[in-house]
Amino acid sequence: MGKTECGCAPNSLSEFVGKDIATRDAYGMALVELGKKYPNIVVLDADLSCSTKTALFAKNFPERFFNMGISEQDMMGTAAGLALTGKIPFASTFAIFATGRAWEQVRQTICYSNANVKIVATHGGITVGEDGATHQALEDVALMRVIPTMTVIVPADAYETVQCINTAVDYYGPMYIRLGRSKVPSVLPAEYKFHIGKAYIFNLGKDVNIIANGIMVAEALKAAEVLNKEGISTGVANFSSVKPLDEEALLHIAKNSKLIVTTEEHSVIGGLGSAVAEFVSENHPVKVKRIGVNDTFGCSGTWKELIKFYGLTAENIINTVKNSLK
Amino acid sequence: MADIAFLNEMAKTLRIEILKMLTKAGSGHTGGSLSAADIVAALYFYKMKHDPKNPKWEERDRFILSKGHAAPVLYTVLSLTGYFDKSLLNTLRQLNSPLQGHPCCKSLPGIEVSTGSLGQGLSVANGMALGLKLDGIPSRVYCLLGDGEIQEGQVWEAAMTASHYKLDNLCAIIDNNDLQIDGYCSEVMNIYPIDEKFRAFGWNVFKIDGHKMEEIIYALDEAEKIKGKPTLILAKTIKGKGVSIFEGKAKYHGIAPTEEELEIAIKELKNGKN
Ligand SMILES: Cc1ncc(C[n+]2csc(CCOP(=O)(O)OP(=O)(O)O)c2C)c(N)n1
Ligand SMILES: [Mg+2]
Numbered sequence: 001m002g003k004t005e006c007g008c009a010p011n012s013l014s015e016f017v018g019k020d021i022a023t024r025d026a027y028g029m030a031l032v033e034l035g036k037k038y039p040n041i042v043v044l045d046a047d048l049s050c051s052t053k054t055a056l057f058a059k060n061f062p063e064r065f066f067n068m069g070i071s072e073q074d075m076m077g078t079a080a081g082l083a084l085t086g087k088i089p090f091a092s093t094f095a096i097f098a099t100g101r102a103w104e105q106v107r108q109t110i111c112y113s114n115a116n117v118k119i120v121a122t123h124g125g126i127t128v129g130e131d132g133a134t135h136q137a138l139e140d141v142a143l144m145r146v147i148p149t150m151t152v153i154v155p156a157d158a159y160e161t162v163q164c165i166n167t168a169v170d171y172y173g174p175m176y177i178r179l180g181r182s183k184v185p186s187v188l189p190a191e192y193k194f195h196i197g198k199a200y201i202f203n204l205g206k207d208v209n210i211i212a213n214g215i216m217v218a219e220a221l222k223a224a225e226v227l228n229k230e231g232i233s234t235g236v237a238n239f240s241s242v243k244p245l246d247e248e249a250l251l252h253i254a255k256n257s258k259l260i261v262t263t264e265e266h267s268v269i270g271g272l273g274s275a276v277a278e279f280v281s282e283n284h285p286v287k288v289k290r291i292g293v294n295d296t297f298g299c300s301g302t303w304k305e306l307i308k309f310y311g312l313t314a315e316n317i318i319n320t321v322k323n324s325l326k
Numbered sequence: 327m328a329d330i331a332f333l334n335e336m337a338k339t340l341r342i343e344i345l346k347m348l349t350k351a352g353s354g355h356t357g358g359s360l361s362a363a364d365i366v367a368a369l370y371f372y373k374m375k376h377d378p379k380n381p382k383w384e385e386r387d388r389f390i391l392s393k394g395h396a397a398p399v400l401y402t403v404l405s406l407t408g409y410f411d412k413s414l415l416n417t418l419r420q421l422n423s424p425l426q427g428h429p430c431c432k433s434l435p436g437i438e439v440s441t442g443s444l445g446q447g448l449s450v451a452n453g454m455a456l457g458l459k460l461d462g463i464p465s466r467v468y469c470l471l472g473d474g475e476i477q478e479g480q481v482w483e484a485a486m487t488a489s490h491y492k493l494d495n496l497c498a499i500i501d502n503n504d505l506q507i508d509g510y511c512s513e514v515m516n517i518y519p520i521d522e523k524f525r526a527f528g529w530n531v532f533k534i535d536g537h538k539m540e541e542i543i544y545a546l547d548e549a550e551k552i553k554g555k556p557t558l559i560l561a562k563t564i565k566g567k568g569v570s571i572f573e574g575k576a577k578y579h580g581i582a583p584t585e586e587e588l589e590i591a592i593k594e595l596k597n598g599k600n
Contacts, residue, residue: 047474047508047515055508067508069477069515070444097443130353130419132427134394134442301421309421 016159017190023179024122026158028053030165031090035061038169044079044091046072051181052092052122072097076105076117083115088169094128095121095137095178099144110174111149117175118168119144124154124178125265126293126310127215127303136298137178142270144176145243151175151196152243154264154272156217157186160240163194171196178214180265182303185218188238199246201253205235208321209257211250213240213272215312216263216291222314227321234321242272247279254284259324261289265312268292289324291317328372328543336406337367337539338595341568343402343415345591348582351418354427355395357565357578361503361536362399362470365561368542369468370403378408381435387465388438388454392447393472393501394428395580400437401425409436445478447471448498452487455496455556466550469498474506477515482527488556489528496556497549498529501536503565505576524558536561568595 016026035041035057044066049055058065068075072093079089091098098121099106110117121140128136144152151173155161161179168175192200199211202221205228212220220236227234237253239246254260260280262273273290280288293310307313340363348354370376374387391400398418405412410424417423424433428442439450451469458465475481488496500520508514521531530552534541542561549557565579566572569591572583583591 045508047477047506049508051507067514069511069517070474070506071477071479071515073479101443101445130351130427132419132442133430134428134440299421300419300423300425300427305421 014190016162018186019158020183020185021158022181022183023155023158023161024053024181026161027120027122027165027179028056030162031057032060034166034169035064038088040087041169042066042082042087042089044068044075044089046070046075046093046097048093051094054090054092072102073105076102077109079117080109080113080115083117084113088116088118090118090120092120092122094135095124095140096135099137099140099176103143107147111147114149114173116172118177119175120165120177120179122179123181125180125214126298126306126312127180127182127265128298129181129303129306130300132300133297138267138293138298139270140178141242141264141266141272142274145270145275149174150243153196153240154178154213154242155240156214156238157184157188159186159188159192160194164240167194167196180215184215187217187221194240197241197244197246199241199249200238201249202236202238204253204256206233206256207325208232208259208261209235209237209253210261210263210317211237211239211253211272211276212263213238213242214265216265219312219314219317220263223317223321226314226318232321232325239272239276242275245275245279250276250279251284254280254286257286259287259289259321261291261317261320261324263291263312263317266292268294287324289320291320330539330543333367333371333539336371337364338598339406340367340399340402341595342592343406344398345569345583345588347398347402347415347418349585349588350416351420352582354398354419354582355580356572356582357505357575358393358396358472358501358503359399360567360569360572361563361565362396362501363567364537364539365470365499365501365542366399366403368539368546370407372543373546374468375465378436381409385463385465388451388467390438390447390451390467390469391429391441392469393444393475394441397425397427397429400429404434404436410434444472444475445480448481448484449487451496451498452484452491452493455493456491458495465495467496469496471498471500472506473500473502473504473511473517473520474514476500476517476520485524485527485529492554493556494553497546497559498556499559499561501563502561503563505565505574505579507576507579509576521560528555530555530557531560532557533560534562536563537567568598570594
């Protein structure tokens, strides 16, 4: 295993602080900056470069960009081959196709060989919107988390995404980075520094702590504000690193909580909620409530309608906390 | 005998309804729905045995839209043939609508299998063709694929299966509009020659103009006479066919027309020869 720390923040990193932009847009921009610095970065895509934003890299470095066509399995195998010749491949497509269609290539060829492939998938979760269930990955984190050697990151905002992509270059080993389609509010402060396997605790609650990642961090912060005002001491932690999980931080949180609520834009099965529940029940049992999509497929709708429809909102977090404390 | 004028008229109606529903939805796949309209009209209004009042009729011919993003062409033809009320077309891609962004067989009658993840339909078509043979039912299975879609490896696994099991009750159709999302198929990931590849895999292949109704009808009829192997109809098409502002443009793969574009498009279609 290689280093886990980012040593290559581009000058423009600060440009992402406080900006409401989609994590996929941040990825596209970050890749171009990294491409300038690292001649051994190569990028692969499967006919979705406009959507995943790898097109930006493709325009700047056409000789290091490989469009594989609509063939995700082939793309993952090719990325492994490039990695095994010393390149740092970033392979991108929608989350469902990266982790679903190509799962076994990722397991057998990339992970079992410890090939240094960075799978950066966009369109994770239901905020894909109108395309519906076939394009909404609600199982991807579970599918990646279960594979040995895989690192799984779900960034909360554009600023964290850029840092995460930078870190990926320095870290040796397979990584899955899950990004979204829609704009997300900025949540992390300027002094924030991303580290693989490190959680960021915004504040620690005495009653309740909400453990979130991705778009749900913003909702968790909104919910905590309301709950704190109502006298329920509520903390929020960003667990963008689903694997490795920050066990030290989690133990600390568990020891200080009457209730832990997890929330993620993913099935309640197998993702962050499961990872937290597994660790907490074995090490410091405290009540855990998981908020996510409840073992069902997604559907069509605007992303704003869908987050309400599936209860991925501050409101639902607040209600869940109140009901669980009764 | 096929009534060519009627079928052309139906194809035009399909195109108009496709554009209206996409505009209303504000998102969706315009280009690939339009390129397939003539083929789909020929199948549903001429070739296929099917009963909109009894969508599960055992002896029906099956149609699988492997390129599921072209859902609007399927929804439109299903509503025009009477599977469900036309007013539903206005709900495309909306929350709680049975007209999901990609076809869902659990929510709408007439959809044989849910599709939208490319490359999977031909395998399902093979399974249906095998199942029908096992039951001694003389129905046929039609499967429509995108040309970019055939970059998926599973398509070639299925191509092997179809000829291995001599599925002469299966007819695949490739909507060869030469575009995928990132550009021309030959430039993104070359797929040509398609006909020689399929022939090498043991298929009978007809190459036609996918916008000439006579040729579509001829190929569908002749395919039925070919025994001992599956048939591919390789249909040369134009993405966005029928509306000049959309024709041959990769950009209109996945965006819906604006109100203004819709108006121009309908005018052009109504005045057009086709
Ligand atoms: C497995 C999979 N990968 C990627 C996509 C995203 N996608 C939707 S349509 C499309 C391009 C399809 O091109 P083509 O098959 O030529 O269809 P057409 O031109 O007829 O619209 C892609 C890549 C998908 N739906 N499924
Ligand atoms: Mg095409």
